[in-house]
Amino acid sequence: MIMKRKILSSMILGAGLIFSSCTYDAYEAPEIILPTEPISFVGQIEPIFSSKGCTGCHPSLANLDLSAGNAYESLMAKASRVDTLNPEASLIYSKANPDGVDSHSSKYTPEQAKYVLIWIEEGAKNN
Numbered sequence: 001m002i003m004k005r006k007i008l009s010s011m012i013l014g015a016g017l018i019f020s021s022c023t024y025d026a027y028e029a030p031e032i033i034l035p036t037e038p039i040s041f042v043g044q045i046e047p048i049f050s051s052k053g054c055t056g057c058h059p060s061l062a063n064l065d066l067s068a069g070n071a072y073e074s075l076m077a078k079a080s081r082v083d084t085l086n087p088e089a090s091l092i093y094s095k096a097n098p099d100g101v102d103s104h105s106s107k108y109t110p111e112q113a114k115y116v117l118i119w120i121e122e123g124a125k126n127n
C-alpha cells in the first residue's frame with residue numbers, strides 16, 4: 001500500500017514536471033530603438049552586411065557587392081535595389097527582411113531591417 005502510494009505520488013510529480021516544462025513565456029518582440037540622428041551608411045549600414053554574413057556571398061553573387069567600400073556603388077548600380085520613392089520595395093530592404101516572404105539565406109534582425117529602411121527613407125545617402 002505504501003509502495004503504491006509512492007509510485008502514484010511520483011507519477012503525479014512526474015506529470016507535473018512534464019506539464020510545467022511545457023509552459024513558456026509569451027514571446028515578446030525585442031523593442032526597437034529608433035535612431036535619433038540621421039543614419040550613416042558607412043557607420044551603421046555597411047557593418048550590418050558584414051556582421052550578417054551578407055558579404056560572404058555578396059562580393060559577387062547576383063552581381064551585388066556588399067563589402068565595405070564597395071556596397072554603395074553596387075547598390076546604386078541597379079534601380080530596384082534602392083528605391084527612395086517606394087523604400088519598402090527596395091531589394092536591399094525586402095530580400096533580407098525577417099518579416100518578409102523572401103526566404104533569403106541570411107536575414108536582418110527586426111532592428112537592422114528598420115535601420116536599412118530608415119536609411120532609404122532618408123534619401124539613401126553615401127554618408
Ligand code: HEC
Nearest residue numbers: 052053054057061062064078091092095096105106107108
Ligand atoms: C548563401 C549566400 C547568400 C547570403 C549569405 C546572402 N545572399 Fe543575398 N543573394 C544570394 C543569391 C544567390 C541571390 C540571387 C537570387 C535571389 O535574388 O534570391 C541573392 C540576391 C540578393 C539581392 C538581390 C540583388 C539583385 O539585384 O537582384 C539582395 C538585395 C541581397 N541578396 C541582399 C542580401 C543581404 C542584405 C544579405 C545579408 C543579410 C544577403 N543577401 C545574404 C545569396 C546570398
